[in-house]
Amino acid sequence: MTAKIESAHSAIGGSKQPAHNFAGAASNHYMESNLVIKNFGPITHVNLDLRNVNVFIGPQASGKSAIAKIYTIFKAPRKFFKIEASEDVVIENKKVFANALEEYNIASFLKTDTEIGFDSQLHEISYKNGTIRYTARLLKKIEELEGLAQNFEHNRERLLQNITELRRDFILFDIDIEELLPSVEDESILANFDKGTCLKIFEIIKETEEYLSVKTALYIPAERTLSNIIKKSSLNLQINNVPIPRHILSFGAELEKIDVQKLDLNFIQQGMYFENMSGEDRIYTGGGHSIKLAEAASGIQSVLPILLPVLAKKDVLSHQSFVIEEPELNLFPLAQYDLIQYLEASRSDSRWEDFGTIHTYTTHSPYILSALNNLLYAYKVMKTLSDSMINENINTPSAILDEIEIDFYKKIDSTISEIVKIRINPTSFSAYQIANGTAEPIFNRETGLIDENFIDDASDKINDDFDKLMELMK
Amino acid sequence: MTLQALKDIFGDCKRTDSLCKFKTSYETSNHPDFYIIDDRHGHPARISTDIADKHLSVTNETAKQINIVKLDCCLFHNTHHSKCDCLLFDDHKAFFVELKDTGNLAGRKTTRKKAIAQLKATIELLQQEKIDLSALVVEAVICFKAINDRSPRVSDSSRKEEFRSSYNVSLTEGNSISF
Numbered sequence: 001m002t003a004k005i006e007s008a009h010s011a012i013g014g015s016k017q018p019a020h021n022f023a024g025a026a027s028n029h030y031m032e033s034n035l036v037i038k039n040f041g042p043i044t045h046v047n048l049d050l051r052n053v054n055v056f057i058g059p060q061a062s063g064k065s066a067i068a069k070i071y072t073i074f075k076a077p078r079k080f081f082k083i084e085a086s087e088d089v090v091i092e093n094k095k096v097f098a099n100a101l102e103e104y105n106i107a108s109f110l111k112t113d114t115e116i117g118f119d120s121q122l123h124e125i126s127y128k129n130g131t132i133r134y135t136a137r138l139l140k141k142i143e144e145l146e147g148l149a150q151n152f153e154h155n156r157e158r159l160l161q162n163i164t165e166l167r168r169d170f171i172l173f174d175i176d177i178e179e180l181l182p183s184v185e186d187e188s189i190l191a192n193f194d195k196g197t198c199l200k201i202f203e204i205i206k207e208t209e210e211y212l213s214v215k216t217a218l219y220i221p222a223e224r225t226l227s228n229i230i231k232k233s234s235l236n237l238q239i240n241n242v243p244i245p246r247h248i249l250s251f252g253a254e255l256e257k258i259d260v261q262k263l264d265l266n267f268i269q270q271g272m273y274f275e276n277m278s279g280e281d282r283i284y285t286g287g288g289h290s291i292k293l294a295e296a297a298s299g300i301q302s303v304l305p306i307l308l309p310v311l312a313k314k315d316v317l318s319h320q321s322f323v324i325e326e327p328e329l330n331l332f333p334l335a336q337y338d339l340i341q342y343l344e345a346s347r348s349d350s351r352w353e354d355f356g357t358i359h360t361y362t363t364h365s366p367y368i369l370s371a372l373n374n375l376l377y378a379y380k381v382m383k384t385l386s387d388s389m390i391n392e393n394i395n396t397p398s399a400i401l402d403e404i405e406i407d408f409y410k411k412i413d414s415t416i417s418e419i420v421k422i423r424i425n426p427t428s429f430s431a432y433q434i435a436n437g438t439a440e441p442i443f444n445r446e447t448g449l450i451d452e453n454f455i456d457d458a459s460d461k462i463n464d465d466f467d468k469l470m471e472l473m474k
Numbered sequence: 475m476t477l478q479a480l481k482d483i484f485g486d487c488k489r490t491d492s493l494c495k496f497k498t499s500y501e502t503s504n505h506p507d508f509y510i511i512d513d514r515h516g517h518p519a520r521i522s523t524d525i526a527d528k529h530l531s532v533t534n535e536t537a538k539q540i541n542i543v544k545l546d547c548c549l550f551h552n553t554h555h556s557k558c559d560c561l562l563f564d565d566h567k568a569f570f571v572e573l574k575d576t577g578n579l580a581g582r583k584t585t586r587k588k589a590i591a592q593l594k595a596t597i598e599l600l601q602q603e604k605i606d607l608s609a610l611v612v613e614a615v616i617c618f619k620a621i622n623d624r625s626p627r628v629s630d631s632s633r634k635e636e637f638r639s640s641y642n643v644s645l646t647e648g649n650s651i652s653f
Contacts, residue, residue, distance in 0.1 A: 369628040377631065447639070449632040456627045460583040467582070467620045 031350060031358060033120035035074065040116065041066045041109030044437025051430045052349055054360040055372065057442070057455055058434035064362045067434065068323045069104040069219065069247070071360060074118035075321060076216040077125045083134055094130035104219070105245040121169065121353055122212055138209045141166075142202055149202070152195040160193055163201055171352040172318070173208045177201050208354055217321035217358070218254060219247055222329060224305035227252040228281075229294055255305055258312045265300065267338035268331075274304060298330040303339060313357075314346045321358040328365035340371035345422040366455045369431075372424065373449050378416050379423035380448050385412050475563060475605055477502075477541050483603050487544075488551035489518075499549035501542045508532050510542075510560060512573035512619070518548035519559040519573060529573050530617045532562065533652035540564055540653055545596060555595040556588075558614075562651070568610045569651050570596055570643070573617045582618065586647075589616040590633065597641050612643045615651060 035048045042063040048054075050071065056064035073080045080100040083089050091097075094110075101107040117126040124135045145162055148155040163181065167174035180197050221227070223245075230237060230244070231252035238249050265272040271286025274293070281293035283300055293301065306324055313320045327343070328336045343359060350356020361368065389408050393401055416423070426448035432439040433454050444451040477500045487499045501521060509528040511520045521542060522528075534540055543549060543561040550557045558572040572589040580588075593614040600607065614637055630647070637645040 366626045366628055370626050370631070373628060373631045377635070380635075444632050447632045447635040449635055450628050451632045452629045456629050457583060459627050460581060460586075463620075464581045467618075470620050 031121075031353060031356065033075075033118065035067070035071055035119075036115070036117040037067065037070060038115040039111050039113045040070070041106065042437060043067065043109075043434075046432075046434065046437075046439035048432060048439060049430055049441075050358075050360075052347075052356065052358050052428035053344070053372070053424055053430070054358070055369070055429075055431040055450075056360075056362045056434055056439075057364065057369070057431070057453060059454065062434045063437070064434045065222075065325060066106050066109055067439075068325065068360055068362050069101075069106050070116060071118075072217045072219045072323050073100050073104065074116065074125055075120075076214055077118075077123065077132075077134055079214040079216055081132055081134070083132075088140075089132075089134040089136075091132040091134075092130060093132075097127055097130070097132055102246065103250070104247045122209070136209070136213065138205070138212075142205055142209065146202060149195060149198050152198065156193060159198055163198075166205060169352060170205070170208055170354045171350075172354045173205055176204050176208075180204075212319060212354060215319060215321075217323050217360070218309055219251065220306055220309065220322060220324045221248055221251055222325040223248050224251065224325075225298065225301040225330075227255055227305055228301050231256040251305070254309060258308045260308050260312050263304070263307055263311060265303075267342065268299060268303065268335050272300075274300075274308075299332070299335065302330040303335075306339070307342070310343060310346050319350075319352075319354050319356060319358075321360070323360045323362075325362050326364065327361060328363060328368050333367040336365055336367040337371045337374075340368055341375065341421040344372075344375055344424055349425055349428050364455070366459065369450050369453070369455060372429075372431075374420055375422055375424040376426050376429060376448055376450075378420045379425050382412060382416055382423055475568070475607060475610070477543070479605070480543060483605070484549055487548050489548060499544045501544070502539050503532075503542060504534065504537050504539050506534050506537045508534070510562075510571060510573065510617075512559060512575055516547055518544040518546065519571075529619050529649070530571055530615070531650040533650065535652070538564060538653065546592070556592050557596040557599070558589070558592045561596070562653075563610065564653055566610060567653055568607060568612045570612070570614045571617060571651070572615070573619070575619050585618075586616060590645075593637075593645070594641075597643060601641070608642075612641075613651070614641075614643050614645045616645075616647045617649055618647070619649075 031052055033050045035050060036046070037043050038045045040063075042061060043066060046063075046067065048067070056067060058064045077083055080103070081091060081096055083091070098107050098110060101110060115126070115128045118124070122136075122138055124137060126133050141162075145159060148159055148162075152159070163177075167177070180200055181193065226244070227248055230249070234249045234252040234256060237244055238246070261276050263274040265274055265283070269285065273284050275282055275284060275290075277290075281304075282290045283293055283296045284290045293304065306327060310322060324343070327339055331339060347357040347359055348355065363369065386405075386409065390401075390405070393404055396404065426443075426445070429443060431441065431443040431450050431453075433442050435454065442451050442453040443449075481500060487497060499518075503521060505523055507523070507525075509522045509525065510530040510532065511522055512529050513520050532540065541563050544559070545557045545561060546559050558570050560571050562569045562571065570593050572592050574585045574589055593616070597614065634645045637643045
């Protein structure tokens with residue numbers, strides 16, 4: 001497993017690039033999906049381009065949490081709608097859809113004219129007029145290839161080409177089949193590629209597809225402090241129909257499964273850490289004192305349910321997705337800044353569908369947005385300085401240039417790392433403000449930073465009122 | 475960049491009704507502390523040493539000569555694109571300054587947008603006239619009259635980056651500058 005992790009990280013840091021998705025279009029350098037919602041709760045019409053880090057802001061009851069919940073459901077439709085693995089599925093049963101919404105306490109948002117569409121490299125799914133339509137794109141592709149394999153000798157080269165493309169889109173699949181089909185470009189590869197090998201490869205990609213299609217995003221709710229308290233009783237509460245929203249109970253159940261024994265909380269308070277002692281969650285402060293988690297400050301109770309699942313999945317070799325509601329809850333501004341850095345440092349940016357992490361945040365906090373801006377800008381600084389250095393040394397022989405580049409990179413990386421813990425690639429980022437039923441992008445792709453937004457408008461309004469009061473003093 | 479170089483390109487005050495003490499857009503000061511005031515709408519910025527007047531405070535610790543060019547409603551008057559209020563510079567630094575009165579009912583957001591447009595228009599005009607600012611550390615300052623603590627504005631970063639990448643100028647919001 002360690003070798004596999006190293007291999008994956010080496011591939012990610014190296015030159016491997018996903019070239020084409022299985023639909024044939026050029027793929028991007030980030031995981032990409034599109035979500036369209038019409039007439040759902042407070043949402044009139046939103047059309048969202050989602051990437052590896054997504055942020056939604058907006059006034060209360062604007063629908064940003066509803067969007068995050070719909071994204072969670074539609075990302076893993078086979079889990080929520082109990083769809084059998086098949087190419088194209090149509091479910092004409094509004095109740096199936098409503099039940100999935102009930103999991104997240106948003107069933108009452110459903111209207112007769114609700115339309116939702118989600119589109120990713122893995123699948124396409126829509127809901128309209130009580131009907132769910134689902135297309136498993138990757139599965140469809142595999143079935144096409146299985147068809148080609150029926151006439152293997154005639155289609156050998158084409159099959160090999162398609163498998164090569166799949167290897168570029170799914171890094172773990174690439175590693176898994178390395179022994180069956182070494183990824184060297186060699187005439188002998190074509191000669192040794194037989195039908196048996198081909199069919200074994202298809203089985204492996206099918207396993208990958210199955211796994212990804214039921215792999216849900218972990219929804220970390222704003223009510224997560226309650227999850228701390230109820231996690232040991234989640235099952236009993238569900239069985240006894242205690243009226244606590246199911247997604248909160250589910251999250252409590254997820255928290256209960258986590259096996260993180262110790263967690264550094266220095267960024268909240270010097271010397272503080274979490275430790276699970278003989279099954280009891282305790283918070284230790286400097287000086288060896290400890291208290292039960294349930295007795296700890298609200299900020300700690302709010303931040304631990306975010307950190308524990310993220311940390312537990314950090315080195316797991318797979319695709320992960322977290323939806324985090326209001327990470328800023330109960331936290332001092334500097335702690336909010338540190339938390340975002342911690343979370344983003346734990347995230348693997350990825351261009352592959354089967355590896356890497358997606359973070360989706362909903363927030364009201366200018367500190368969270370400013371923190372993200374700093375991490376975005378750190379990436380731009382790194383890139384700009386690196387590009388400048390390369391331009392300045394354009395006539396340097398390549399062997400010497402390689403050394404200069406490595407030294408320069410280490411130096412600038414170290415300098416930037418003293419300021420911020422991690423950098424976010426702007427192409428992996430999207431941000432929207434949700435209000436009045438619609439979504440407006442607030443990310444400026446030219447500057448690579450978050451732009452004018454409602455949270456800034458609130459600061460301006462507060463300052464305007466101060467100015468008006470000052471006028472009265474004249 | 476020198477006062478004379480600017481005068482050769484842009485001439486002098488365009489107003490026929492100037493009430494300025496010195497009937498010129500170009501002034502200097504070597505006072506260690508002086509102030510720039512946005513007097514009245516439609517009038518150019520005024521330089522004063524009276525602290526009661528302060529809108530923008532200028533610290534000049536070594537009492538060297540600071541060049542001041544009154545731009546809006548003075549050197550540029552009734553032009554299509556409004557310019558910022560003034561330019562202050564010495565051999566090392568240059569500040570494009572736009573003063574805004576916060577009694578303005580439009581609110582800071584709208585007023586800030588206008589200030590940014592005025593600063594951009596001024597910087598771009600100097601660039602078009604090939605005035606070389608490369609040897610100077612250049613800052614664009616939006617100065618609201620009311621001084622108060624502000625909660626962070628996320629989009630300030632994006633505005634700053636736009637000015638840096640387009641003009642190599644730092645954009646700030648504040649009530650004081652120093653030479």
